[in-house]
Amino acid sequence: MRIRTLSTLMAIAVLTGATGLLKAQTTKPAKETTTRPSVDEIVEKTNYVSYYQGKTGKADVNMTIVDARKNKRSREFTIIRWDEPHPKAKKLSDKEIEKLPEKEQKEIEQHTGEQKFYVFFHRPADVDNWAFLVWKHMGKDDDRWLYMPQLDNLKRISAADKRTSFVGSHFLYEDVSGRNIDLDKHELVDETKDYYILKNTPKNKKYVDFAYYKMWIHKDSFVVVQTSYYDDQGKEYRRYNALGVKNIQGHPTVVKSRMTDLRDKSYTVMQYSDVKYDVPLKEEIFSERYLRRPPMQYLK
């Protein structure tokens, strides 16, 4: 065969293949006849799945912090969470809620409002039995307390800095308790077979270290699979990845995740075990009484 013909045939083959690949990306899958949710709906649903599933939650957390020189440190703690119920549900029992129309029931279940977190540390040795309490508020600063048993000291802590490291890891306080969705402008910049891709730009640049961040949100479950943070030059410098997801009591739960500092390749891996939802926790547990007397039935 002549060389020119061979080249032409190869070129055609490549281009056909390439076009096929491109088509596969841009053709919408056949099942997508349902309307795509609005950006606001995606953001709310994602926020709900990340931080609000179940009325209460409990998890044992193990963090492995790996620095740029590959030295490892670990943090072990138990975290319990209580969500403030929807105003409609406050005076109603569970049975009464079940009798409401489905739309109202869903509204109550998916309510995202104030929360309370109690973190009880096990390791390392210098923070053993320390207890940390956060009352997460909407529209005003969180309230935080730290209890150190060896001094019987209940210290109240300023919540001015939400974007500082949580216990020396790559996860920030805001990553652990949730960033208020009203702080950013949200845009749906792309969509693939599996993901909604959002670009989020902060409304107030003063208190954040990123210019914008992108989230890859799994369409079926609304689990965030990756978050990339970009600096003023548009370079990605920090990345979150969900590494393992389990269905626990009907809730898709990230049980293993990683936060990486791309500048020096240091990272923290966070692993959740013994995750439980709708634990019978009362709001009063998130108070001074239980900082001084840890509720061991939830914290072992």
Next chain:
Amino acid sequence: MMNKLRTTICLNVVIVSMLTAISHAQQGPALPPGLGGDDGGTDGPTLPAGLNGDEPGGPSLPEGLGDDEEPLPEREEDEKVLPDWLDLTGFWEVRGGVRTQADRHQKDASVGETRLQLKWMKAWKKMSFRVTGDFLYDPVLDHHSVDLQSGQGWFNLREANVSFTPLDWLDIRLGRQILTWGTGDLIFINDLFPKDWISFFIGRDVEYLKAPSDAIKLSAFSDFANVDVVYVPQFDGDRYVRGRRISYWSNTLGRRAGRDAVIDGDEPNEPFRDDEFHLRIFRNLEGLELAAYGYWGYWKSPGGLNPVTGEATFPRLNVYGASARKQIHGGIGNVEFGYYDSKHDRSGEDPFINNDQIRFLVGYERDLPEVAHDLRIGMQYYLEWMQDYEQYKDALPTTAKSADEFRHVLTFRISKQYLSQNLTLSMFAFYSPSDSDAYLRPKVSYKIDDHWSVEFGGNVFFGAHPHTFFTQFARNSNVYAALRYGF
């Protein structure tokens, strides 16, 4: 011709690779195990074929982090030194310090000891036990026989108590325990629990500022208000400066004194007769913490002098006070006051017993993310106002140095963390404009790893007049270092 073919093939390969890369990037990150395509039944989505979640390599790495990346670390189990069933934790520490100037009444070493602390804790839903003990070898003090009350000797029992909840609204803790309340930062107005000032001044860990109480604490909780009552059957005084390792100003001698004139204290020690009551009524009103306090007992550090024997005395004292603490503009603001009712000298005419006092505190502490992460500053203003001042001055012997009616103290705290919060630089300063003296506590601490940590610091006292509260310790200024292994 062959060259032309080669070029064409290379070009095609490049185009295909680029297109593949573009298509991958548009696909987004690989789905983690648990989201791999199928919606799954009640057990949840099955892991993709070929991927077993228990493999040490972990799930496949997302695109963009490269092939040279190491596999994810195994769940890092902090190597436990002791088996879990022992329920024992603790630390071993070596600490040494020297005075920065000579004091002829003291040794050069301010602290030099090795300590092993063991903590045993066992907790169930409604009951728990806690025992904490220190084994101490302290050649500087050179007093090895054990005295559980004063905490001296080779064994120091810090905690030995049982906690239980007999009723839903009532918590009880009985035994030896550390107790703290009040809103001040190293300033105590309504916290009349015993303090170990010696440990504080010589550079031991700040944990040792609080000495244990042998007491029963009852805490009752309700929607309206909560109440703490602490009954101490036998007076637990401060571990105050006597001169054995820190020199002090002696009004009687008119100079600084130390080991040559160790203070003899006549502590009330009759069980059930020389007892103390502490009370706190408190409530958290949506973030505003309010409290009222009461104390019926004795001055904790010497509050008087027996003119005949020269012994330090601890006259009766009642304290009534209140406090409030709230978050303001991202920081924590607090205010507290207390009325010190020196029962045996209400008129102020007895020169050998402290007068009544009013104590007041206002403070503010805040993180400063506007400047840097992990930066915190705090400031306080503290006032001691002696009551019946005229009577005090009239009764004072002419040779004695008089105290001011108003003693003002400002405190300043700054701390900054570096290296992922493993390195902490901090400074706490007391400054009294009325006494013209100051006390600085600089410190550098570094966590080498999850077990080892090291600390360097100082206690620096200086001022214009040798008899004022901080300046009297000027010759005790010291620097110290400590190495600790926690387990």
